[in-house]
Amino acid sequence: MSDARAAILGRLRTIRTAAAPTLPDWSVTVPEPDRLKSFRERLEASHAEVHASTSADWPTLLADRLKARGNERGAAGGSTKVLFAPGTDRGRQLADAWAGQTDLHLVAYDQPVETLKDVLVHGVDAAVTETRGGIAETGTLILWPSSKEPRLMSLLPPLHVALVRANEIFGTLTEAMTAQKWSGGMPTNALLISGPSKTADIEQTLAYGVHGPKELMVIVLES
Amino acid sequence: MIPIPDKPDTVYFFGTCLIDLFYPEAGLAGIDLLQRQGIRVVYPQGQSCCAQPARNCGFAEDARAVARNQLRHFPKPWPIVVPSGSCAGMMREHYPELFAGEPDEAEARAFADRVFELTWFLVHVCKIAVHDQGAPVRVTFHGSCHSQREMGVRDEPKQLLRDLSNVTFVELARPAECCGFGGTFSVRLPEVSGAMVADKVADIAETGAAEVLSGDCGCLLNISGAMAKNGSPVRARHIAEFLKERCYGK
Amino acid sequence: MASNLATAEGAVSTAPDFAARASVALKDAGLRRKFRRAMDGLMTKRAAQFPDADAWTSLRARGSAIRRRSLARLPELLEQLDTRCRANGIQVHWAETSADADRIIQGILTDHGVRTVIKGKSMVSEEIHLNDFLARHQISAVESDLGEFVIQLAHETPSHIIMPCIHKSREDVAALFHSQIPDQAYTDDVDALTATARRVLREQFASADAGLSGVNFAVAETGTLCLVENEGNGRLSTTLPPLHIAVMGLEKVVERLEDVPPLLTLLTRSATGQPITTYVNFISGPRRQGEQDGPHEVHLVLLDNGRTRIFGDSQLRETLACIRCGACMNHCPVYTRVGGHAYDAVYPGPIGKILTPQINGMETAGDLPHASSLCGACGEVCPVSIPIPNLLVRLRGEAAHRDPASTVKGNGARHSSLEDLTWRGWRLMYSIPLAYRLGTRLLTLVGNAMPASLPMLKNWTSVRTKPQFARQPLNVLVRSRGIDHE
Numbered sequence: 019m020s021d022a023r024a025a026i027l028g029r030l031r032t033i034r035t036a037a038a039p040t041l042p043d044w045s046v047t048v049p050e051p052d053r054l055k056s057f058r059e060r061l062e063a064s065h066a067e068v069h070a071s072t073s074a075d076w077p078t079l080l081a082d083r084l085k086a087r088g089n090e091r092g093a094a095g096g097s098t099k100v101l102f103a104p105g106t107d108r109g110r111q112l113a114d115a116w117a118g119q120t121d122l123h124l125v126a127y128d129q130p131v132e133t134l135k136d137v138l139v140h141g142v143d144a145a146v147t148e149t150r151g152g153i154a155e156t157g158t159l160i161l162w163p164s165s166k167e168p169r170l171m172s173l174l175p176p177l178h179v180a181l182v183r184a185n186e187i188f189g190t191l192t193e194a195m196t197a198q199k200w201s202g203g204m205p206t207n208a209l210l211i212s213g214p215s216k217t218a219d220i221e222q223t224l225a226y227g228v229h230g231p232k233e234l235m236v237i238v239l240e241s
Numbered sequence: 242m243i244p245i246p247d248k249p250d251t252v253y254f255f256g257t258c259l260i261d262l263f264y265p266e267a268g269l270a271g272i273d274l275l276q277r278q279g280i281r282v283v284y285p286q287g288q289s290c291c292a293q294p295a296r297n298c299g300f301a302e303d304a305r306a307v308a309r310n311q312l313r314h315f316p317k318p319w320p321i322v323v324p325s326g327s328c329a330g331m332m333r334e335h336y337p338e339l340f341a342g343e344p345d346e347a348e349a350r351a352f353a354d355r356v357f358e359l360t361w362f363l364v365h366v367c368k369i370a371v372h373d374q375g376a377p378v379r380v381t382f383h384g385s386c387h388s389q390r391e392m393g394v395r396d397e398p399k400q401l402l403r404d405l406s407n408v409t410f411v412e413l414a415r416p417a418e419c420c421g422f423g424g425t426f427s428v429r430l431p432e433v434s435g436a437m438v439a440d441k442v443a444d445i446a447e448t449g450a451a452e453v454l455s456g457d458c459g460c461l462l463n464i465s466g467a468m469a470k471n472g473s474p475v476r477a478r479h480i481a482e483f484l485k486e487r488c489y490g491k
Numbered sequence: 492m493a494s495n496l497a498t499a500e501g502a503v504s505t506a507p508d509f510a511a512r513a514s515v516a517l518k519d520a521g522l523r524r525k526f527r528r529a530m531d532g533l534m535t536k537r538a539a540q541f542p543d544a545d546a547w548t549s550l551r552a553r554g555s556a557i558r559r560r561s562l563a564r565l566p567e568l569l570e571q572l573d574t575r576c577r578a579n580g581i582q583v584h585w586a587e588t589s590a591d592a593d594r595i596i597q598g599i600l601t602d603h604g605v606r607t608v609i610k611g612k613s614m615v616s617e618e619i620h621l622n623d624f625l626a627r628h629q630i631s632a633v634e635s636d637l638g639e640f641v642i643q644l645a646h647e648t649p650s651h652i653i654m655p656c657i658h659k660s661r662e663d664v665a666a667l668f669h670s671q672i673p674d675q676a677y678t679d680d681v682d683a684l685t686a687t688a689r690r691v692l693r694e695q696f697a698s699a700d701a702g703l704s705g706v707n708f709a710v711a712e713t714g715t716l717c718l719v720e721n722e723g724n725g726r727l728s729t730t731l732p733p734l735h736i737a738v739m740g741l742e743k744v745v746e747r748l749e750d751v752p753p754l755l756t757l758l759t760r761s762a763t764g765q766p767i768t769t770y771v772n773f774i775s776g777p778r779r780q781g782e783q784d785g786p787h788e789v790h791l792v793l794l795d796n797g798r799t800r801i802f803g804d805s806q807l808r809e810t811l812a813c814i815r816c817g818a819c820m821n822h823c824p825v826y827t828r829v830g831g832h833a834y835d836a837v838y839p840g841p842i843g844k845i846l847t848p849q850i851n852g853m854e855t856a857g858d859l860p861h862a863s864s865l866c867g868a869c870g871e872v873c874p875v876s877i878p879i880p881n882l883l884v885r886l887r888g889e890a891a892h893r894d895p896a897s898t899v900k901g902n903g904a905r906h907s908s909l910e911d912l913t914w915r916g917w918r919l920m921y922s923i924p925l926a927y928r929l930g931t932r933l934l935t936l937v938g939n940a941m942p943a944s945l946p947m948l949k950n951w952t953s954v955r956t957k958p959q960f961a962r963q964p965l966n967v968l969v970r971s972r973g974i975d976h977e
Contacts, residue, residue, distance in 0.1 A: 020585075022584075022585040022586060022587045022591065022795075023573070025587060026569075026585055026587060026793075026795050026799055027566050027569065029799040030565050030569070030799055031566050033802060033803050035562070035563045035564075035565075035805070035808075036563060036805070038559070038560040038563035038564050039556045039559050039563070040556070041553060041556045041560070042549070042553055042556055043549075043553075044550060044552070044553035044753060046546075046550075060766070064769070128783070129783065130783050130784070131731070131783055131784040135697060139693065139696075155766070156766045156767040158767060164782070165779070165781035165782045168782065168784045168785075169726075169730055169784055170730060173723060173726050173730065190752065191751075191752040192749060192752045195751075195752065196749070200713075200748055201712055201713055201747065201748045201749070204713050204715050204773060204775040205775065206774070206775060206776050206777070206778065206779055206782060206785055207730070207772065207774055207775070208773040209726075209771070209772060209773070210767065210770065210771035211769065212767050212769055212770075213769050214769070215722055215769060215770075216721050216722070216769055217637045217638075217685065217722050218654075218721075219637040219641065219654060219656055220656070220659075220661050220664050220681050220684060220685070221659075221661045221681070222532055222654070222657075223661070223681045225681045225684075225685035226685075227685070227686075227689065228637055228685055228688065228689055228721075228722040228723060228724070229689060229696070229722045229723035229724040229727055230722065230726065230727075230769070256966070256969075258921070260965055261931055261966055262934055262935065262938075262960055262961060262964055263959065263961055264961070265961045265963065265964060265965035265968050268968075268969075269965070269968060269972065272969070281975065282974060283974075283975045283976065283977050284966075284969045284975065284976050286924065286928070286966060286969075286970070286976045287924035288966075289921045289922070289924065289927040290921045290927075292921070294917070295914055295917065295918070296884065297865060297884055297887070298887055298888075298910075298914070299885070299886070299887030299888025299889070299890065300888065300891065300914045301888060303917065303918040306918050307917075307918055309922065310921070310922045310923075310924065314924070317977075338881070386864070386865075386866035387867070390866075390867040390870075390871055391867070417868070418824055418868075419824045419866035421824070421864060422864065423864025423865055424864075424865075426861070426863065426864040426865070427864075427950075427951065427954075428947045428950040428951055429510075429861055430509075430510055430513065430825075430861070430862065431954055432513060432517055433517065433825055433828060433829065433862075434864070435954035436517050436523075436828045437824055437864070438955070439954075462955075462958050465955075466954070466955025466956045467954055467955045470954065470956050
């Protein structure tokens, strides 16, 4: 195997190549005043639901939205089970805010997936995650999963709820990468999410919720 | 965009082998249009073919031998005007590569820089003003792939047609789609080529045009041949012939 | 209906050459309608993403330069990628041939006792015929991308590199699901079919022992694998199972993380007309201490399979700039009319016509470079400026001429003495002015008497009337009109 490496690199090195070209200038921007609007419009065009709220109010807004959905769908008895990250600030805030809720039941993702697999795959209706900001140009969420907020949260449940700070919406991916110094250290898995899961493989007809969440709800925290 | 030269006193005319054999009247019309712009036109008798057929089939050596004949017969530094975007593209875009590393590379590059497609030359260099003397007619235009993609000729011929007051110009539904000629492609893969030209002929029919014009005789041979085989009444001509007739009569 | 189409597909792929396969495909009106409609849609979507010519030019220039830098520095970047990945905990394997890659992957799976591997979309895994190889070793590979899932059920190969079952109608898929999936009633409702696929594959994700993926871009700077998708199956197959194997062509490496945004946007806009895909996944290692999910092991297999050979030719090296967007085939008038299976290759369309002969050799694929009218639509839309028409011409030459100095696999395999002679004859007539003038005179005098049954003429006249030679060639007429001839 290391023989293969030596052979391949050896062959490549014997070939003379022209000097690597310099990169021509290229930059795209989204002016600051337009960012929130662009972010919201792009997400809505991709079939995501976007709500405005504040750092203090979002747990109430979310509770109201989930209960309204439950009513709309004639919930088949039992509460809405919401996966959350108890080790994060937002997770703790949510647990406190929903302490008295009876129709909404919080499920902690604080054990390995091997232990929680059934619950994660079949047993939760939604998950709430933070984000590391957003991108206006494409209507994109930046997720930076960690030991406290595991990566399957934004993937397995049929509804993903994401919290974004309005002042953390960058114009472009390049701006976000630079401002947040991504090249200084990448997590195990960094994610860009721009809508609910979809496909157009069958007759180029759009269908949602193929494998990832069928629904994405974004709550923009304006203060 | 190819840099626009000043209007010269004299130009060379490169007839192209297809015009030589099949559409000489288009060649004469092209020369006439240039002469009426006050330009002296010189047609070197030694010219033959741009060598595209051999080059496209991967026979670079044979292509170079024939291309050299053209380098030899257009010695003065005059523009070389070509009534074909495809042949013009071969000479302007591909002669430099064909002659890369050859002893006469510099000569080939200098030659290539002097090559211009006819309608582009009439519009940008001559700033031709057309005055229509013909009866009302509805026409459409098919631009060859190489005139569009290699010589950047997209709107020039259509603008000339729109400027003719008694001509109704109708655009094709798929003006940038290949007609299926592709030189030897038309005989190597006749069924695929046939499917492509059938679609082009149907597109032309949809426009309701009485005539289809083109700046390229390969496309014309292909399209007119397919239309004739289907008994279509649509006439196919080179745009130079059409322009000359509309502006100056037969 | 479904069985007729299956026969047509089978007949297309087994015919001996492109012309024969194209002939079969052209007779399938349903296929032609589907492809025309699909390609029109993709072309329109792409055009809508590049409304500004200057913006396109500037973005394309950046992306093209990034890919050329990757190729100019390929060995150093691969070394850097290897080092960084391993520092991140990713195990890196190098495979010279397609068989080596199969064995390496099978070895890893067998070591871990894997019986079922779930796959995200990977064209490279098709290139190495991985599924069949694994099946022979009692390992089942389940496709999770909806399009790949459909064709796997149908026992077919993909007909497009981005949309694998583009040749199937919803009725085709409905019939397939009804006959192949237990307890699946017939329905051609796309949402219902999608829900079925979700249900069936969800179990597979949860129970699979391993996941396999491709790689869109591998960043040398940070040892990061970048994957794009819309469905979520790529994320699922690289997160749920305890083992993740990523396989990539070695040309996919890029220098820096900041190179990803321009390439990403070029890829998604060119491929499906999206400014970005639903998910962009940056994987930089296996599950770390304290993390609750993610695979315990991540392996990266770097595949050569002829790429270093292609790299050896400075012109043909351009083939390796490809980011697999599929825009070339979406715009190709030949591909639109015959569909992907007519190419009988993993990679169809224009990129397939230049890549396949170089990987598989001119013996089997030497006719592919001729499956083109050289219209240039592909080169015009290629986001990384691969001069596809020029490479097609170059490969035509390689097929026709045996050259000991050439590194192209099977060069000269399509050599024909008759063709040589024809071009020699043509050259004589066209390079000698006297011969040309005499020849054109002769043709105008007797050319129209040539019977339509002559070999080349026969092919022409199958579709068109015989071309009419003029009474006198232009070179004679200009003399008689007194036009200056210096």
